[in-house]
Amino acid sequence: MKAILITARSIRQGELIEGLKHLMSTELNFCDLNPEDMLKIDVKNGDKVVLRRDNSEIFLKARCNPTLPLGLVYVIVHPEVNKLIPYNKSLRGMMPGKGLEIEIEKIP
Amino acid sequence: MKIIVNRIIVKATCPYCGCLCDDVEVTLEDGEIYSIKNACPLGRMKINSATSNVRNLKYLIKSGNDKIEVTVDEAVEETANLLLSADKPILYGWSNTSCEAQRLGLKIAKILRGVWDNTTSVCHGTAAIATAESGIPSATLGEVKNRADLIIYWGSNPLEAHPRHFKRYSYYSKGRFVSNNARRKMIVIDVRETSAARLADKFIQVKPNSDYKVISTLHHIIKFGEPPERKAAEVNINDLMEAAKLIKEAKFGVVFFGLGLTMTGYGYCNLDALYSLIRELNRFSKWVTIPMRGHYNVTGANIVASYMTGFPFAVDFSTGKPYYNPGETTIIDLLYHNECDLLMSVAADPLGTLPGEVVSKTIGMKIIAQDPFPTPTTEAADIVLPTLICGVETGGTAYRMDGVPIPLKPILKSRLNLLSDEELLKKILERISWRR
Numbered sequence: 265m266k267a268i269l270i271t272a273r274s275i276r277q278g279e280l281i282e283g284l285k286h287l288m289s290t291e292l293n294f295c296d297l298n299p300e301d302m303l304k305i306d307v308k309n310g311d312k313v314v315l316r317r318d319n320s321e322i323f324l325k326a327r328c329n330p331t332l333p334l335g336l337v338y339v340i341v342h343p344e345v346n347k348l349i350p351y352n353k354s355l356r357g358m359m360p361g362k363g364l365e366i367e368i369e370k371i372p
Numbered sequence: 373m374k375i376i377v378n379r380i381i382v383k384a385t386c387p388y389c390g391c392l393c394d395d396v397e398v399t400l401e402d403g404e405i406y407s408i409k410n411a412c413p414l415g416r417m418k419i420n421s422a423t424s425n426v427r428n429l430k431y432l433i434k435s436g437n438d439k440i441e442v443t444v445d446e447a448v449e450e451t452a453n454l455l456l457s458a459d460k461p462i463l464y465g466w467s468n469t470s471c472e473a474q475r476l477g478l479k480i481a482k483i484l485r486g487v488w489d490n491t492t493s494v495c496h497g498t499a500a501i502a503t504a505e506s507g508i509p510s511a512t513l514g515e516v517k518n519r520a521d522l523i524i525y526w527g528s529n530p531l532e533a534h535p536r537h538f539k540r541y542s543y544y545s546k547g548r549f550v551s552n553n554a555r556r557k558m559i560v561i562d563v564r565e566t567s568a569a570r571l572a573d574k575f576i577q578v579k580p581n582s583d584y585k586v587i588s589t590l591h592h593i594i595k596f597g598e599p600p601e602r603k604a605a606e607v608n609i610n611d612l613m614e615a616a617k618l619i620k621e622a623k624f625g626v627v628f629f630g631l632g633l634t635m636t637g638y639g640y641c642n643l644d645a646l647y648s649l650i651r652e653l654n655r656f657s658k659w660v661t662i663p664m665r666g667h668y669n670v671t672g673a674n675i676v677a678s679y680m681t682g683f684p685f686a687v688d689f690s691t692g693k694p695y696y697n698p699g700e701t702t703i704i705d706l707l708y709h710n711e712c713d714l715l716m717s718v719a720a721d722p723l724g725t726l727p728g729e730v731v732s733k734t735i736g737m738k739i740i741a742q743d744p745f746p747t748p749t750t751e752a753a754d755i756v757l758p759t760l761i762c763g764v765e766t767g768g769t770a771y772r773m774d775g776v777p778i779p780l781k782p783i784l785k786s787r788l789n790l791l792s793d794e795e796l797l798k799k800i801l802e803r804i805s806w807r808r
Contacts, residue, residue, distance in 0.1 A: 268580045270563060272632075273533045273666075278388075278414045283426040283745035285724060320728055331565040333577065338564060343748055347728035355639050356501060357493040357686060357702025359727050363563075363580035363636045 265305050267297075269315070269348065269364040271341040280342075288342040295368075296329035296338040305370050312371040315339075317348045317364065323371065337368055378402050384783045386415035387468075387763025389534050390665030390773030391541070398783050405784065412535035421745070422765055422784060428746055428758035429788060439756065444791065444799075451716075451755055452803040454738055458714035460690055461486040464703050465720025465742075467667030470768020470780065473793035474669075474676040477718060480801050482689045483808060487712065490673035491666075491720055492685040493702040498634045499663050500674060500684045501698055502643035509650045511626070511660035512774045513540075518547035519658070522622035524559045526646070527583065527632020528664045529566040537664070542628070543571070550624075557622075559615055561586070562632055576615060581637035582606030587645040590616060591652060623657050630664040665773040668763070672771035704730045707737075716740040719762070719793060721747035742796065759793050766792035 280288050295313065307313055307326040315322050315337065322344050332338055339345050341361065352360050379401045385394040397409040398419060405423060408416050421427075431447035432439040442450070455461055463481045466474045467490055474490075481488035492500055502508075516523070523542045530537035538544045543558045550556055560572040569575040578586050586607045592600045593616040599609050619625060627650065633642050646661060653659035665671050674684035681687045683696035686703075699705055703722065706712045707730050715722065715737055723731050723739075724747050734752070741753035744761045760766040765786035771777050791799070 270580065272529065272566075275413055275532055275535065278533065279417045282418055282421050283424055285721070285745075285747055333564065333579075336564060336580070343724040346725065346731070349727035349729075351704060351708045351727055351729040353699065353705070355498075356699035357497050357705060358635060358639055359494045359704060359730075361635050362632060 265301065265368055267301070267335050267337045267366055267368050269362075269366045270336055270338050271345055271361045272338065274340045277340045277342060285343065289344050292340045292342045293344070294325040294327045296327050296332055297368075298332045298334050298336065299328050299330055300334055302326060302328060305368060307370045313368055314371055315348060316367040317350065320347045322347055337366065379406060382783050383781075384419070385763060385770075385778055385780050386411055386418065387668045387761070387770065387780055388414045388418045389668055390671060391534050391537055392668055392770055392772040392778045393536050393540060394778055395540075400784055403785060414535060418761075419764055419783060422761055422786065426746060427744060427788070428750055428756055430756075430758065432756040434754040444796075447755060447757055448796070448799045448803055451740055451757065451800055452807060454714060454740060454755065455480070455484055455716065455800070455804060456807055458484070458486070458738065460712050461714035461716060462489060462703060462706055462712040463487070463716045463718065464489050464722055465718040466490040466673045467492070467670035468719035469669065469762045469793040470770060471669065471672045471676050471777075472768050473718070473762070473797055474673050475680065476794060476797035476801055478677060478680050478687070480797065480804060481687070483801075483804055485690050485692065487686070487688045487690070487701055487706060488677065489686045489701070489703045490670065490677070491725075492670055492674055493698065494704065494726065495631055495666060495670070496634050496663050497685060497698055497702065498640035499629070499643045501640040502647060504684070505640075506644055506647050508647055509654065509660055510662055510774065512776055513662070513772065516626045516660070516662070517541050517545045519549050519624040520547070520626045521550050521555060522557050522559070522618060522625040524561065524625065524627045525568055525572075526561045526627055526629045527634075527636070528628055528630025529562070529568045530628070530664065531567040533630070533666060534664060537628075542626075557618055559618065574611070574615060574618065576607060576611045579606035583633050583636060583642045584638045584645055586612070587642065587649055591645070591649045594619065594649070594652060619653060620656055625653065625657065625659045627659075627661040628664050629661065634663075662774050669770035671773055671775055672769065672777075675771050675775065707733050712737075714738045714740070716742070717749045717753075718742045718797070721749045723752055724748040742793065757796055758790050759796055760786050760788070760790050762793055766794075768792075768794065
């Protein structure tokens with residue numbers, strides 16, 4: 265399924281930034297999805313999903329978030345997620361960390 | 373038996389986010405942290421990290437596949453060697469350290485004819501570009517606290533990134549002329565319902581990458597009293613009409629914007645449109661806008677670089693004079709196009725925060741990492757330079773998100789025999805100047 269990736273911060277992510285980044289990949293390894301989107305790709309809370317863009321992919325656990333709009337995937341920003349973020353010349357030095365089109369699917 | 377406890381209270385400024393809360397009180401018992409008052413979980417973590425075991429403790433230089441421990445003088449000598457032998461080094465980071473250290477970094481970059489860039493380029497860089505083009509109608513957080521009766525957060529969730537912002541400066545603060553939040557209103561504009569949105573008087577949900585259109589539509593409604601003929605499908609027009617009514621009724625309004633606005637869609641055009649809207653709103657009442665800066669001294673990095681070179685970030689000294697062109701002299705462009713042969717990171721983690729496509733280009737590149745904590749960048753570095761934590765173990769000056777300078781005082785005496793960023797950079801600068 266095609267979706268729009270939104271990365272953002274959280275208190276826990278902020279607590280891990282200084283010196284505890286090695287814990288991020290285990291503590292923040294989830295992505296939030298709307299329940300209808302979860303049905304579409306046939307995943308339940310805690311199921312593993314893969315997020316892909318071009319040749320990059322990351323593996324996360326799905327988490328239900330009814331407040332998210334359809335077609336949006338929300339991921340707490342951490343080094344692993346940056347693998348999906350492309351270089352974009354037109355952004356004048358900025359990285360397109362929000363509003364990025366990706367593919368998401370269930371890992372069987 | 374008589375137990376004597378030596379307990380003192382230290383007034384401190386929290387060196388975590390752009391709020392720079394200067395009402396923090398740390399109680400020390402026999403020189404160790406006993407309790408921390410008035411800090412959010414992020415500030416508490418930062419202050420407590422001084423006693424953490426997860427720190428860079430040794431000066432390390434890569435030797436084959438291993439890193440060997442060296443003295444500070446050997447590390448400085450090797451750092452100077454690498455910097456002087458590089459054709460075009462980039463010195464990046466600078467947002468988690470003092471203005472004094474930033475100034476030294478700029479001097480080093482100038483001598484080396486390298487590039488000096490700070491983390492602004494990948495977070496609020498677009499806002500800095502828009503500010504340079506059209507100016508920013510802004511104010512201090514004190515003015516907002518004392519006067520603002522309408523507060524808008526656009527693409528920003530302070531409850532997660534700046535947890536004390538509400539209480540100290542905006543919605544929940546007690547101001548001189550606006551005494552409580554019953555007299556303030558808050559609008560949150562975001563692509564998702566954040567925790568801040570749930571507290572807002574009005575939440576406006578927009579589609580991703582549509583902020584420019586939404587700002588333009590709101591501008592049209594405010595100016596002409598009705599929506600444009602070609603309505604933006606990315607937002608509910610009735611929501612915007614209601615927001616426009618609240619905006620026109622306000623006596624003093626503020627728009628706090630975050631990465632949800634700077635990092636999406638049309639980039640700096642979003643901010644250009646926002647500043648234009650704010651100027652229009654000043655025809656009705658007083659309106660200002662303030663960026664929600666993340667790192668505690670990223671604003672300082674912009675101010676120091678601006679007064680020393682004329683440019684807020686991405687300053688290229690390779691021609692002997694400062695040159696600035698975001699998209700060309702910014703870190704991700706330089707690394708992606710292999711235009712730099714050495715990366716020196718100071719108080720930042722470029723390998724843990726930059727896009728994967730850019731990080732992959734640093735493989736084989738010489739890296740010097742100066743940081744109190746282990747990060748993906750220190751892991752990959754050829755030289756690791758540990759330092760004291762600025763604002764906790766050592767002092768300096770930092771600028772709050774609204775551009776107000778705040779002194780940072782050391783909270784406790786470090787148990788580690790390390791230098792501050794400023795002391796270490798001074799040694800590197802002396803070494804380079806002497807060799808040049």
